[in-house]
Amino acid sequence: MAMAVGFVFLANAGAGIMVERVAYRPVYPAGRLPLVVSALGMSIFIQNGIMALWGPRFQVYPGRLIPTASFHFWGLTIPFLKILILVLSLLVMGVIYFIVEKTPFGAAVRASALDRETVTLLGVDIRKVILFVFTLGPALGGMAGVMNGMYYRSIQFSMGWNYGLKAFTATILGGIGNIPGSMVGGILLGIMETLLAGYVPGGGAWKDGFTFLILILVLILRPTGLIGEKVAEKV
């Protein structure tokens, strides 16, 4: 199991690097919008590539890989799997937060997002920054995919699409560029969705819609997300 996960990490990291070199690097000088389209194209390409290789139907996740133990206390039964997912997520968030916010390298990463050219003039090896971002990001995405597969026990080539959208939403909710913010946004999103589905009659079907509605309301009241961005434009 551990070997499989390790392989996932490496494979995704490799894929991330390839995606960056092929789909993003040549497009950087053109600005943001062409990058969006290029990213969309790459996303369609990879998803359909997977479909071409493994078929469009849902595949069952191998049961022997999934831990089935559960804990019983205080009248609740909590599966080990859920705890594992939660703990892993928090751990990963903690590690990334530490690297990006508290180390000099992390400062270089954040600076590159703001002004790539100047950062290279200051002696930062931009290739290392790109390597970091494009290995860690996809690797974490892969990890999320594994956890998702274990939890729902089935996978399919288009499973990523909806989650990608939710991830985007969670990040915006927390405030762009804010790592704990994304985590908080993600947790809040999950809680809101589930509560709405559970307590509003007939709410289940409107679940996703409600989430977006809450997001829009939050943005109207706090235009830079819940925890907010620190950017002020100089006029």
Add this chain to the structure above:
Amino acid sequence: MNFVELVRQRLWQANHNASPVTGKTGARWRSFIPFLAGGFIFVFPLLPLVNNYWIDVGFFVGIYSLLGLSLNVVLGEVGLFDLGHAAFYAIGAYTTAILNTRFGVSILLLLPLSALAAAGFAYLVMSPVIHLRGDYLCIVTIGIGEIVRIGIVNNPWGLTNGPNGITGVEAPALGSFLVETPTGFYYFIWVIVALVILGLLRLQRSRVGRAWNYIREDEIAAEANGVDVRSYKLLSFTLGAALAGVTGSVYASKMMVVSPQSFLFMESALLFCIVLLGGLGSIPGALLGATAVVVFPEVFRQFASFRLLFFGLALMIMMIFRPGGLLPRKREGLGFQGLGIRGLAQSEEELIERGRLLVKENLALRLSENLTRSDPLLETRGVTLRFGGLLAVNNYDLKVYPGKITSLIGPNGAGKTTLFNIITGIYRPERGQVLFKGENITGLKQHLVVSRGIARTFQNIRLFPALTCIENVMSGPHCHGKAGVFSAVLRTPSQVREERQFVEIASFRLHQVGLWEYRNELARNLPYGKQRYLEIARALATGPELLILDEPSSGLNERESEELMELLQGLAAEGFTILLIEHDMNVVMVISDWVSVMDMGSKIAEGLPQEIYNHPTVIEAYLGKEED
């Protein structure tokens, strides 16, 4: 040089090498293309080998062209990220489906009704969020798209019939003639597309279209030049939604069935790609993008499951080699014809002279009136503003007298630009007032401040880089114009006259600052010193009584500074009132009538230039105190 760069360079050369004879870039047969294309579209169903299948494909090219054009208004012209455009498409389709199947409303009537429904929805929904920044607006539009789709799926009030959709939508009836064959629908949609293209072409080259482009290029500069940014953004969404609504209506009629499956997020993403593939703001580009997107999967049909694979690949390749799109809108090399204005004076001198007369009519009276006043033209009383814990402006009193040049000086970070920003309406002070000609304009929105008669330039030049110089300066008279969407599309006589006057005023101002020869050059291609003058020309074109210039001489060498001083003194002699922020002491000493000194947000000295020059407090603020 790697492969990608090599290909790019070759493509650029092919596009930009001018013909030695005509001096025009690109092939001469370019101007025939619209006629060829139009002719082809017209005869397409009549061609041999074209069966009903391909006519239907042609229909869908028309549908996606119209959708592409509708998104182009929002994304291409204004630069707003709209990834939820399918929502408006859906509303148009469902309005038609519901009203037709339940209430028997005729399809022809439903065309404008669906447009209205979609437009109304867009207006209501986008109003509270239109001020959001790019990325955030993007996610909100995605959200709106999803909410509409989920709403449809959940069959609210039994209207939409849920995931199964609504069946039995009728065909459009022109009298007793029913449009029900593939060929009929083909011509139906393409007639609509043709009308929309005509309207959009006129809109592009009008006050509204230019305002949209100003917002896309630099929102802050647009607002500071009198463009009501919020209104125009909403307008673009409303119009884009209306056009998408019409498309939805035709779609519903043709398919006879509407279901939520046709309006997934992927649809919005596809529209996004169409606009970018064709070229932002490019009308022929939208058509080409639509053709590519519809025909591509058809051509690759034999590859069935690999279709989308190739599509994704194609998107990436396009963005790598032609990120500007297949047919990007060209602005350079078009000259004044690109402005699409009729009845311009033939000779340059006449154009400029007409501009001069217009300016004299409009402005001279106000300027001379001001000179008779004894009160200050502009006054700030006790203006205070804090940014968090930082006191940026502290109880500042400034009096600017008409016809005089007042300089505001002080070390960097003193708060001078912030004070300017308060005067022009970017910030609202927490205490104090700003009075212009006796009227309290504190906190008034920027574009209204401009129409009152105050124009400004920026410390870091804020031009509209991808627009020509003349278009840049034409943003000046914008706030005094009245032409809207309808007058632009219909080319009413008053709109035509107004456009002509805009060009004349802009020509005069360009000539006044010595940039007439650059009128058709893109603003970003100008050297730095000339860009500064362009910004001044643009400010002058708003017909101001007060000019607020933020460090106009920064970056200019000695000779250029002297020319600038001459220009400013000339303007003051004409009756303009000038308020400057300056660091160049030479400029301050020579041309100022009055100097106010700011340090750490507060006024530390004020008086005639000679008094300030040797003032101990001022020297200390700039150079520090002598060590004892």
